[in-house]
Amino acid sequence: MAALRFICFKQANFVRVNNESFRVEANRLMVFRDTTDVLISGEIIELTCSIQQLLNVCEKLCEQLPDNHSVQDKNRVRTIDFPESAQKTLAFSLSSDKCQAATFIIHYCLSNDWEYFSVLFSTMINEGGELIGFMKEYAFNPWPAERYASMLGISLRKFNMIFRERFGISPKRWLMETRLVHARYLLSNTMMSVADIASQCGFNNHAYFSESFRKRFSYSPSKWREHHLLNLNPI
Known part of the structure; x- marks a missing residue:
């Protein structure tokens, strides 16, 4: 069972999340927990990440955050820029080593928005x-x-x-x-x-x-x- 899903959009597309539809522009990465109800069609690159993979990459992350941190909406969907260079790196990693692909995309998210993703990832780890x-x-x-x-x-x-x-x-x-x-x-x-x-x-x-x-x-x-x-x- 996956903990997180990462969806890369090469082209603009419409997505349905928890019965609400919205447009996602090209060259964007959507990140959400696997418990979120998401329907997607069209050309995408998808990567799932288990709690184990998250632990392997972010084991020390919780030590760097205050005890009272939390993600308010567990079903929230986050989209961030994901340029062609990142897409090529992800596609190459998926073709050679899926574990490295998970490491790359987790690190990419942290570098893009540390405040949000550090809290999301550590919250998921701490749920154990x-x-x-x-x-x-x-x-x-x-x-x-x-x-x-x-x-x-x-x-x-x-x-x-x-x-x-x-x-x-x-x-x-x-x-x-x-x-x-x-x-x-x-x-x-x-x-x-x-x-x-x-x-x-x-x-x-x-x-x-x-x-x-x-x-x-x-x-x-x-x-x-x-x-x-x-x-x-x-x-």
Whole structure:
């Protein structure tokens, strides 16, 4: 389940939002929460973003904002300028790496209107409340989802249901994504061995970690590090 939708309009078009119609000019980006009822036709570029992706990009964002910030209208639709250069960058990112596309468009929104989007993104992250804080605190322990449910004093079935309702994914999938994204960071920014990174990110089995990483990022851990270093040091 997506948390946010980003719609890029190459041409002017009419949009229907919560039973109200209005015109959107060409070269505009529309941003809205997935709970908003929006009908669109015509040529567009669309990107959806999950809470997990938002967390990956904006994890530290909440620390930079006052405690009393909030978005007054959760169903509000925001449109901003989105020139051809940004559209080309988005299209290229979508064709090569959708995770990078999400990072690009989130950063673009923040650079375009920090006051609005920083509050929107952090509010959505904070809606997870204590549950997401608990999960983040213990994410890199080599525990299955059952252990987290037990610590919370609820059944695994109820834990899965609550977590999926709030974040759109299962806790098992959230743990895997969080661990793999952190492992990618360590591979790119430290010289720790692959085995040590696997252990630090909550994987007891080195082979399982390598296979999971390859499925997620299309490279083995060692190839990812090699590819990253080559990009940093072009010949």
